Amino acid sequence: MLTAAAFTTDIVARFKYYKALGDQTFAQLSESELKWTPHAEGNSIAIIVQHLYGNMMSRFTNFLTEDGEKPWRNRDAEFEPMDISKQDLIDFWETGWSHVFAAISSLTNDNLLTPVFIRGEQLSAYHAVLRQLAHYSYHVGQIVLLGKMIRQQDWHNLSIPKKGSDAFNAGMKAGHIKGGGAKR
Numbered sequence: 001m002l003t004a005a006a007f008t009t010d011i012v013a014r015f016k017y018y019k020a021l022g023d024q025t026f027a028q029l030s031e032s033e034l035k036w037t038p039h040a041e042g043n044s045i046a047i048i049v050q051h052l053y054g055n056m057m058s059r060f061t062n063f064l065t066e067d068g069e070k071p072w073r074n075r076d077a078e079f080e081p082m083d084i085s086k087q088d089l090i091d092f093w094e095t096g097w098s099h100v101f102a103a104i105s106s107l108t109n110d111n112l113l114t115p116v117f118i119r120g121e122q123l124s125a126y127h128a129v130l131r132q133l134a135h136y137s138y139h140v141g142q143i144v145l146l147g148k149m150i151r152q153q154d155w156h157n158l159s160i161p162k163k164g165s166d167a168f169n170a171g172m173k174a175g176h177i178k179g180g181g182a183k184r
Contacts, residue, residue, distance in 0.1 A: 004112045008104050011129055015104075018133075018140040019097050022049075024158050025147040026093070031086040033150045043079065045143050049089045051078040052139055056096030059118065059132055060103035064111055064125060068118040104129060 026034070029045070037044045043051075054075060059068040113124045123131065148155045160168045171177040 004107045004109045008107050012104060014133055018137050021158055022140050022143050025143050028151055028156055029147055034086055036150055045146050046089055047079055048139050048143055049093055053092035053096040054078040056100050060099045063103040064114055
């Protein structure tokens with residue numbers, strides 16, 4: 001039987017992995033690079049962070065008792081450029097993740113299967129958290145891809161480098177690399 005403690009341990013580890021990918025991307029980029037867009041209809045990393053922040057705050061405020069799409073959220077505004085600093089974006093990022101982790105830590109065996117709603121759609125708390133994991137990993141992948149596009153040959157790889165699988169696997173087998181960390 002899945003317990004809330006086992007689920008929260010596993011899901012927090014997955015969320016922390018994706019948060020770390022974002023953290024490592026931000027560390028490589030300047031403020032102006034965070035605001036770069038690949039084309040007129042594209043989103044910058046800054047805009048993706050704004051969206052994630054709005055989503056995290058909406059979905060995980062009163063997670064078990066209110067619809068995850070709050071009336072105070074203005075999703076469309078999340079996709080408009082804001083004149084904010086790199087530190088402001090990092091603060092959004094950190095605040096959003098803190099909100100996620102706090103809500104997940106409140107899950108118990110008694111409420112893991114509690115019905116919750118997102119835009120009127122009923123899900124169990126368990127499934128709502130999995131839904132958010134998929135959503136956040138999707139956007140973190142975009143953040144990493146944009147970072148790679150911006151930095152090009154100056155990008156510090158967050159995964160196993162091309163043609164590096166054999167060396168990585170050998171390091172895992174020899175015990176020099178533990179669990180791969182952010183390397184996949």
